[in-house]
Amino acid sequence: MKNLLSIFILFISSISFAQETQTEEQLRVDMNTEVSSNSYTIDPLAPSKAAFYSAVVPGLGQAYNKKYWKIPLVAAGIGIPLYYYSWNNNKYHEYRDAYKTTLAGGTVTGELANLSQDNLIRGQKFHQRNRDLSLLIAVGVYVLNIVDANVDAHLMQFNVNDNLSLRPELQQNQIDYKHNMGISLSYQF
Template sequence: MKNKLFISIVLSICFSFLTVAQEKELNKEQQQAADEGIIIDGEINQSKTIDPLTPARAAFYSAILPGLGHIHLKQYWKVPVIYAGLGAGMYFYLDNQNTYNRYRDAYKRRLAGYTDDEFYGSISDDGLQEAQSTLQRNKELSLLVTAGIYILNIVWANVDAHLLQFNVDENLTFMPHYKINEFDNTGDLGLTLNFKF
């Protein structure tokens, strides 16, 4: 009887020291987590503040100067992609414009009665008219693609700014898992959704 009483007293003392040590350690962890902005016991301390105007600001900057919204978001690698798209659209617009002007000038000279244009003998008058309409359509299409890339640049900056503020932490996870069933030794495939408050 004395041994059981002695063992229970020793275990109680050890357990009390253990809980005091754990409580001190937990207080240190809570203080450190509060400094870092981590969620502890349902309290939410955000480490970064969410600025609701960041998406609008990024879109505005991209509207003023393409790529500036991505620079504001510190996504520098996207700027050359935007300018490559805009540059390609403008290149094809200017190329179609120059070629259109050549065909138009040749057609005007033929209407005036001259036979010294660069296309004389290889392209007929109807061919010059057809080439002008094709080049006009290509020129307008190039301008439309360039404007589309400009608008896409604005939308891209806005969406990226929204996604940067999206909450991605361990309290909300969606993970696939594979588990061996112990009863019939088959595999079970499933999805796990964890949501902690």
């Protein structure tokens, strides 16, 4: 029994040693072969570069990914809320200064002269809320810009070819000549 066990262990170890040697030889052969013209290279840093570029200058990551049509969308998505932030901030300060003037006993001139203190407070709250919302939208579009550049750079590296395909097929039944609908999944080596 001991002899049979030792022969079995020797046999298993020789098989595993032979497989390791064969694998090393295959690696040597694979490393010496040239890359075919059909293959493509994967740059693992491309998504992080695109995200970094978009973080530094919004829209630059889209230019890095060669999606130039997205640059005006990013510029408008960040620029318009920043414009409304500035406008609402100025209006907020106008209402606040007018309210402070009425509290001090002074007279307000201009378009806010006929408003009561309650209306001035409501105007302050309205423009403050819109100012904050505009800033939140601008920051959201900025973050979305970075995420879009990163995801787009990731998706550009996927191999999309006909080796793996999932297609709908319409086949004719040979018995009654009716058409059957189905899905075909094919993988080519």
